[in-house]
Amino acid sequence: MKKEKHPKDEKQNTKEMNSEEINKGVENPEISETSDVKEDEAVNTEIEDLKAKLEEKSKQCEEFKNMVQRTAAEFDNYKKRTIKEKEALSLDIAIDTVDSFLPVVDNLERALKAAENMENNPLKEGVEMVMRQLKDCLDKLGVEAIEAVNNSFDPELHNAVMHVTDDEIGENIVVEEFQKGYTMKGKVIRHSMVKVVN
Structure with a gap:
């Protein structure tokens, strides 16, 4: 046969447990403080680890x-x-x-x-x-003929195949073109073959 618990007994047990817990905390206040400090250190360490990982x-x-x-x-x-x-x-x-x-x-x-x-x-x-x-x-x-006759001799555009002397015309002037020269988009395709006055 089961023994029925009396409400008075339950109250007594609860009082005893509460007093035991209170007594434990009172008797060993260092234990609760130490455990709090350890928990704080563990949390701080974990935060530092997470910060380091985040930085990395x-x-x-x-x-x-x-x-x-x-x-x-x-x-x-x-x-x-x-x-x-x-x-x-x-x-x-x-x-x-x-x-x-x-x-x-x-x-x-x-x-x-x-x-x-x-x-x-x-x-x-x-x-x-x-x-x-x-x-x-x-x-x-974009092909253009090189203008040669009556212009100054330009070695990049003209190829001098004959030289003559004429004081009236001037120096380094093209007087005759034997073969036309051409450029394309600024690049020489063929130089003009010319006669130049020196």
Whole structure:
């Protein structure tokens, strides 16, 4: 048979437990203070560890950010350099192509010069038409004839094949052009062959 607990007994037990806990705290106040100090030290240590880890991760993030920025800058420079190289290569190819057509231009100019005195000649008109079309194509490509006669001699544009002396004209002046020179977008395709007064 179960023994029933009397409410008076329960109150007594609770009083005894409370008094025991109070007595423990009173008898050993150092124990509770020490445990509080240890807990505070543990929390502080954990906070310091977390701070150190956070600082380390922040440094890593900064390094990764710098690395990404450097890589992006290098890639941007690479793209710009590649575009410049492509443009230079394209210009060189165009110059080589135009250079191979220049003898045709020279021969058409000679044919027109030989036919200067001919009037109403269908052959002359045909050559003139071809010459106009060819010059239009060269203009669209940015090809320009180098002005030589009556200008100062420029070794970057002219190739002197003859020298004459004439006190009336002046020094280093081009007096005659034997073969036209051409430039394309500021680059010389072919130098003018000229006669220069010294």
